[in-house]
Amino acid sequence: MVEVAILGAGFMGNTHAAGWKALGPRARVRWISSRSGQKAARVAERVGAQPTTDLLAPLEDPSIVAVDVCLPTSLHREACERAFAAGKHVLLEKPLALTREDADAILAASERAGRILAVGLVLRFSAEYVEIERRVRARDLGRPMMVSTYRLSPAPDWNDWMRDPAQSGGPAVDLLIHDFDQMNWLLGRPKQVYARAGAAEGRGPGHVLTLLEYDGAEAVAEGSLIMPRSYPFSAGIRVLCQGGVLEHGFRAGPAGDGGNIGGSVTRSLRLSPAAGGSELLPVQEYDPWAAEIAYFAACVEEGRRPLRGTGEQARDALLVSLAVNRSLASGRPERVM
Numbered sequence: 001m002v003e004v005a006i007l008g009a010g011f012m013g014n015t016h017a018a019g020w021k022a023l024g025p026r027a028r029v030r031w032i033s034s035r036s037g038q039k040a041a042r043v044a045e046r047v048g049a050q051p052t053t054d055l056l057a058p059l060e061d062p063s064i065v066a067v068d069v070c071l072p073t074s075l076h077r078e079a080c081e082r083a084f085a086a087g088k089h090v091l092l093e094k095p096l097a098l099t100r101e102d103a104d105a106i107l108a109a110s111e112r113a114g115r116i117l118a119v120g121l122v123l124r125f126s127a128e129y130v131e132i133e134r135r136v137r138a139r140d141l142g143r144p145m146m147v148s149t150y151r152l153s154p155a156p157d158w159n160d161w162m163r164d165p166a167q168s169g170g171p172a173v174d175l176l177i178h179d180f181d182q183m184n185w186l187l188g189r190p191k192q193v194y195a196r197a198g199a200a201e202g203r204g205p206g207h208v209l210t211l212l213e214y215d216g217a218e219a220v221a222e223g224s225l226i227m228p229r230s231y232p233f234s235a236g237i238r239v240l241c242q243g244g245v246l247e248h249g250f251r252a253g254p255a256g257d258g259g260n261i262g263g264s265v266t267r268s269l270r271l272s273p274a275a276g277g278s279e280l281l282p283v284q285e286y287d288p289w290a291a292e293i294a295y296f297a298a299c300v301e302e303g304r305r306p307l308r309g310t311g312e313q314a315r316d317a318l319l320v321s322l323a324v325n326r327s328l329a330s331g332r333p334e335r336v337m
C-alpha cells in the first residue's frame with residue numbers, strides 16, 4: 001500500500017485526493033495540509049486523512065513513502081527539496097517551477113535522494129491527447145506539419161496567487177505549459193518562439209498568443225487567464241499532417257467547490273483524412289488526474305522511474321514557457337534554451 005501525504009487542499013489537492021481514493025486498498029492518504037484548517041479538514045474528511053495547517057509537517061511521518069505536492073508554484077522547490085531530503089517519492093503538480101534554476105534544483109534533489117519525481121503533465125494521461133500522440137507517432141496520417149492549440153480559462157476565482165504573474169508565471173507558465181509539453185511530445189523541442197499578449201488589469205500578460213518554430217513543423221498556441229466568467233473553460237488541439245487532420249476540443253463549466261474545470265463537459269476527437277470520410281473517433285472517457293495518480297502509484301509500487309510526466313519533460317516544457325515570457329518582454333522572437 002502506498003501511504004501518501006497531499007500538501008495543499010485547494011483545487012488540485014481536492015482533485016488529487018479523489019484520484020488517490022479511487023485506488024482503493026492500493027493507497028492510503030494519511031495527511032492533508034493547507035494553511036486553512038477548515039480547507040484541510042474538508043478534504044481530509046473525504047479520504048479519511050488527518051488534516052494539518054503545518055504545511056510540511058507530514059514529511060516527518062516515517063510511514064509516508066510518497067508526497068503529492070499541490071501547493072502554489074512558488075513553493076514547489078522548497079516542498080520538493082524537503083520531501084526528497086526526507087526520503088519521499090514526489091508527485092508534483094505542474095508547472096515544475098517558475099525558473100530554470102528552481103527546476104534544475106528539483107531534478108537534482110530527486111537524483112541525489114534516488115527518489116521518484118513525477119510531474120502532473122496531465123495531458124499525457126488525457127484520452128484524446130494520448131490517442132493523437134499515438135496516431136502521430138505511428139504516422140497514420142504522415143508527418144505532422146502544423147499544430148494549433150488553445151487553452152482559455154475564466155480568471156481564476158478560487159485563489160489570488162494565480163492572477164499574479166510573479167507567483168504563477170502568467171498564462172505561458174501556468175496554462176500553456178500543458179500545450180507546450182504536448183507539442184514537445186508530438187514535434188520535439190521548438191527552436192524559437194515569438195509571443196504577443198494582452199494585459200490583465202495592469203497585472204501583466206493575461207492572454208497570450210504564441211508562434212513556435214520546430215524542426216520541420218510550425219505551431220501556434222493561445223492561452224488565456226482572463227476570459228469572462230460566463231466563458232466555459234475551453235481547450236483544444238488541431239494537428240495538420242500530410243495526410244489529414246486530427247482535432248480535439250474540450251469544454252467544461254467551473255467546479256462547484258473551486259477550480260475552473262468541473263461539470264457539463266463536452267469533448268470530441270475528429271479524424272479528417274485527406275482521402276475523405278471525416279469521422280468522430282470513439283474515446284473512452286476517464287478522469288486524467290486519476291490516471292496520472294494511478295501511474296505514479298504503480299511507479300512507486302514497482303520502484304521504477306516514470307516515462308510520462310518526467311522531471312526532464314517538465315523542464316523542457318518550462319523552457320518553452322520561459323522563452324515565451326522572454327519574447328513578451330523583448331518584443332522579439334527568442335530561442336528556447
Ligand SMILES: NC(=O)c1ccc[n+]([C@@H]2O[C@H](COP(=O)([O-])OP(=O)(O)OC[C@H]3O[C@@H](n4cnc5c(N)ncnc54)[C@H](OP(=O)(O)O)[C@@H]3O)[C@@H](O)[C@H]2O)c1
Nearest residue numbers: 008009010011012013034035036039070071073093094159
Ligand atoms: N494540472 C492542472 O490542470 C492544474 C490546474 C490548476 C492548478 N494546477 C497547479 O496545481 C498547483 C496548485 O494549484 P491550485 O489551483 O490547487 O491552488 P489553490 O487552490 O490556491 O490551493 C493552494 C493550496 O496551497 C496552500 N498554500 C500554502 N501556502 C500558500 C500561499 N502562500 N499562497 C496560497 N496558497 C498557499 C493553500 O492553502 P489555503 O487555501 O488553506 O490558504 C491551498 O491548500 C499549482 O502549481 C498550479 O499551477 C494544475
